[in-house]
Amino acid sequence: xxxxxxxxxxxGNYLFATVGAKVSEFxxxxxxxxxxxxxxxxxxxxxCEAVVKNLNVAVDEMSKEETFKGYxxxxxxxxxxxxxxELYKKRNITLDESEIFISDGAKSDCANILNIFATxxxxxxxxxxxxxxxxxxxxxxxxxxxxxxxxxxxxxPAPKKDVEADLIYICSPNNPTxxxxxxxxxxxxxxxxxxxxxxxxxxxxxKDFIEDENLPKSIFEIKDAKKCAIEICSFxxxxxxxxxxxxxxxxxxxxxxxxNKIKDLWLRHQTSAFNGVSYIVQKGAQAVFSEEGQKQIKxxxxxxxxxxxxxxxALDSMNAFYTGGKNSPYIWFKCFNSLSSWEFFxxxxxxxxxxxxxxxxxxxxxxxxxxxxxFGTKENTKKAMELLKSNF
Amino acid sequence: xxxxxxxxxxxGNYLFATVGAKVSEFxxxxxxxxxxxxxxxxxxxxxCEAVVKNLNVAVDEMSKEETFKGYxxxxxxxxxxxxxxELYKKRNITLDESEIFISDGAKSDCANILNIFATxxxxxxxxxxxxxxxxxxxxxxxxxxxxxxxxxxxxxPAPKKDVEADLIYICSPNNPTxxxxxxxxxxxxxxxxxxxxxxxxxxxxxKDFIEDENLPKSIFEIKDAKKCAIEICSFxxxxxxxxxxxxxxxxxxxxxxxxNKIKDLWLRHQTSAFNGVSYIVQKGAQAVFSEEGQKQIKxxxxxxxxxxxxxxxALDSMNAFYTGGKNSPYIWFKCFNSLSSWEFFxxxxxxxxxxxxxxxxxxxxxxxxxxxxxFGTKENTKKAMELLKSNF
Numbered sequence: 001x002x003x004x005x006x007x008x009x010x011x012g013n014y015l016f017a018t019v020g021a022k023v024s025e026f027x028x029x030x031x032x033x034x035x036x037x038x039x040x041x042x043x044x045x046x047x048c049e050a051v052v053k054n055l056n057v058a059v060d061e062m063s064k065e066e067t068f069k070g071y072x073x074x075x076x077x078x079x080x081x082x083x084x085x086e087l088y089k090k091r092n093i094t095l096d097e098s099e100i101f102i103s104d105g106a107k108s109d110c111a112n113i114l115n116i117f118a119t120x121x122x123x124x125x126x127x128x129x130x131x132x133x134x135x136x137x138x139x140x141x142x143x144x145x146x147x148x149x150x151x152x153x154x155x156x157p158a159p160k161k162d163v164e165a166d167l168i169y170i171c172s173p174n175n176p177t178x179x180x181x182x183x184x185x186x187x188x189x190x191x192x193x194x195x196x197x198x199x200x201x202x203x204x205x206x207k208d209f210i211e212d213e214n215l216p217k218s219i220f221e222i223k224d225a226k227k228c229a230i231e232i233c234s235f236x237x238x239x240x241x242x243x244x245x246x247x248x249x250x251x252x253x254x255x256x257x258x259x260n261k262i263k264d265l266w267l268r269h270q271t272s273a274f275n276g277v278s279y280i281v282q283k284g285a286q287a288v289f290s291e292e293g294q295k296q297i298k299x300x301x302x303x304x305x306x307x308x309x310x311x312x313x314a315l316d317s318m319n320a321f322y323t324g325g326k327n328s329p330y331i332w333f334k335c336f337n338s339l340s341s342w343e344f345f346x347x348x349x350x351x352x353x354x355x356x357x358x359x360x361x362x363x364x365x366x367x368x369x370x371x372x373x374x375f376g377t378k379e380n381t382k383k384a385m386e387l388l389k390s391n392f
Numbered sequence: 393x394x395x396x397x398x399x400x401x402x403x404g405n406y407l408f409a410t411v412g413a414k415v416s417e418f419x420x421x422x423x424x425x426x427x428x429x430x431x432x433x434x435x436x437x438x439x440c441e442a443v444v445k446n447l448n449v450a451v452d453e454m455s456k457e458e459t460f461k462g463y464x465x466x467x468x469x470x471x472x473x474x475x476x477x478e479l480y481k482k483r484n485i486t487l488d489e490s491e492i493f494i495s496d497g498a499k500s501d502c503a504n505i506l507n508i509f510a511t512x513x514x515x516x517x518x519x520x521x522x523x524x525x526x527x528x529x530x531x532x533x534x535x536x537x538x539x540x541x542x543x544x545x546x547x548x549p550a551p552k553k554d555v556e557a558d559l560i561y562i563c564s565p566n567n568p569t570x571x572x573x574x575x576x577x578x579x580x581x582x583x584x585x586x587x588x589x590x591x592x593x594x595x596x597x598x599k600d601f602i603e604d605e606n607l608p609k610s611i612f613e614i615k616d617a618k619k620c621a622i623e624i625c626s627f628x629x630x631x632x633x634x635x636x637x638x639x640x641x642x643x644x645x646x647x648x649x650x651x652n653k654i655k656d657l658w659l660r661h662q663t664s665a666f667n668g669v670s671y672i673v674q675k676g677a678q679a680v681f682s683e684e685g686q687k688q689i690k691x692x693x694x695x696x697x698x699x700x701x702x703x704x705x706a707l708d709s710m711n712a713f714y715t716g717g718k719n720s721p722y723i724w725f726k727c728f729n730s731l732s733s734w735e736f737f738x739x740x741x742x743x744x745x746x747x748x749x750x751x752x753x754x755x756x757x758x759x760x761x762x763x764x765x766x767f768g769t770k771e772n773t774k775k776a777m778e779l780l781k782s783n784f
Contacts, residue, residue: 001558001589002510003649007657010664017466017663042462052455055672059451062636063444069635070434074409104496104667111665112504115531118394135664139507166393197393243461243671244454257395265399271409272402272527273503275496278673279635280447 015361048296050287058283076102083289106234124165128362159192178324193228208238226252307374314385336392407753440688442679450675468494475681498626516557520754551584570716585620592621600630618644699766706777728784
């Protein structure tokens with residue numbers, strides 16, 4: 001029996017686990033000092049009323065023999081898939097039921113989708129980026145190459161013709177930088193992917209934070225993207241589902257490699273390695289698309305956006321370089337006093353009791369950068385910004 | 393971009409999808425003929441009151457800012473892990489929190505756990521067995537060898553010293569045969585696994601159907617099993633969670649390969665490729681372990697067991713060979729009239745409107761066998777048995 005020795009190539013700890021351990025130690029030693037947590041990208045506002053109403057209905061259905069639901073359809077229930085189709089129709093994207101797969105969240109699908117591709121492939125990942133992309137590709141034994149995101153390109157790297165790639169990760173609005181690609185930039189990526197016969201894995205987990213109507217919310221707004229892209233979406237950040245767990249993945253019928261429809265391979269994977277998302281949770285997610293639900297989640301999104309605005313204003317007043325904050329719940333800025341990102345983390349934690357996420361945890365280009373999130377309370381966000389302004 | 397060409401080695405359709413398609417066609421052509429479904433192993437009785445109560449509490453918590461839960465602990469909530477530890481303690485098995493991983497069901501873990509092992513390994517799988525074991529191992533590129541389960545060994549194959557294996561699947565009570573290993577038989581498997589330096593993946597999804605107190609409900613009742621086994625459990629069949637989705641996997645600290653604790657590798661996998669099970673669902677599952685919950689699920693289990701008893705009595709009266717039915721919701725019997733299992737399926741569907749599962753779908757040794765499940769209503773079970781008795 002041999003283990004998968006790719007695991008020995010992984011860093012010992014997952015970024016947020018390391019941050020969590022440092023925070024635990026601080027609070028253990030300083031039990032009376034309250035912490036302002038702007039670290040992990042977790043939401044704080046509860047599920048909206050429409051979702052709660054549907055969850056209650058579903059729980060009630062599950063309690064009675066006549067309405068009880070056992071195993072659901074492998075791709076998810078039509079009552080949830082159809083509103084997703086309608087949503088995309090509004091942006092002139094035509095999808096059908098067989099192209100949509102309900103998931104227990106973007107993270108699982110981002111990882112498990114690698115199983116349908118060969119290993120030892122060239123995977124192009126932005127640096128910095130959400131660490132799970134890299135970790136899961138290391139586990140699968142892929143060869144990772146990086147697209148450098150830096151101050152020079154405003155953390156939005158463009159494709160380079162001389163770089164070969166089989167799989168391309170794009171996260172827009174980006175985690176951690178909040179930087180968001182425009183249409184022209186995404187067109188370049190789609191052309192590049194088609195030229196290289198590559199597949200784009202487009203992580204759209206933060207699309208609902210986009211305010212600027214000119215910015216694409218879906219890769220499928222780009223011509224020919226259906227021939228080269230998979231889109232992975234989540235209810236986590238838009239509808240407070242981080243603890244409730246639901247998302248969806250779109251694989252267009254036009255996406256074909258080696259004569260195989262990728263959506264068919266994924267369905268084959270899901271039928272053998274997954275048993276669907278809880279009926280109760282799917283029923284809750286359905287309400288996100290109701291008129292009521294849309295109004296309610298927008299109210300919460302606006303609340304977070306107000307926080308992001310406060311953060312932008314503070315950093316503007318400090319003449320700091322930053323990305324995000326405008327179409328994203330994340331703000332990514334250069335550490336003050338030329339500190340490294342983990343040094344800056346320690347200073348913020350120990351001196352100001354603000355928890356953020358060190359940029360280095362997202363890749364080498366994050367070394368002198370720092371991520372703060374807009375998911376806190378208004379009071380804490382204000383207080384943290386005052387502390388930043390008076391200390392740097 | 394290359395796809396994982398192991399997928400081309402898979403059968404085109406998943407067993408239950410094929411059965412479903414045949415049933416759909418029949419009902420389309422015969423809309424007035426009611427079907428007795430004893431095919432897929434799905435439960436029919438609703439969630440018990442204690443679970444529903446907890447689900448309602450959890451939904452309510454998720455609706456309020458003060459009690460809202462975002463991302464949960466990677467391994468699952470202590471409020472669910474601790475009762476599992478208590479349950480095992482009653483059978484003299486000591487576990488600690490770090491050895492238990494809450495999952496969205498046994499199927500996902502059975503598949504995804506392969507990611508932490510090397511590929512191209514020798515995997516020993518019983519034939520017949522739950523098809524997902526084989527399919528997921530084909531996807532991962534493992535070399536499958538079969539342990540033949542036949543009438544001669546009462547569908548409980550014993551290890552053979554001259555067969556080499558790295559991974560060993562054991563499902564007891566077995567799906568599809570219902571056959572259940574006794575202690576002596578499992579001791580042989582544990583000795584064999586240790587001798588071969590192999591890992592046993594013990595699927596205990598049906599353990600709660602075991603009535604005979606002498607039969608092990610956990611592989612860890614066997615001496616030294618902690619050195620060689622992983623146990624995968626589910627709330628699906630015992631507590632009606634097929635559509636609610638929750639299970640757990642136990643990886644003992646003593647399970648070490650190539651100096652790596654397997655539980656650490658799995659935690660590393662889960663932190664990068666999974667984001668935990670819905671808080672609402674975990675809270676519901678917690679109630680399964682309450683005094684109330686235990687009473688209520690036992691009532692439902694007894695209902696299914698009564699059906700199984702009716703089936704055993706009918707087959708006894710027909711002098712049929714069968715396994716299961718006693719400590720399992722499945723009954724596995726030799727097709728009447730020497731029909732092949734798909735021929736028998738067609739006869740039952742077309743002539744008697746009974747849907748079962750053809751044994752061949754579970755492996756070559758299932759060719760002349762058939763699986764019926766005890767998850768139907770008492771009326772339908774009785775009716776189906778009368779039809780069998782009067783037609784064969």
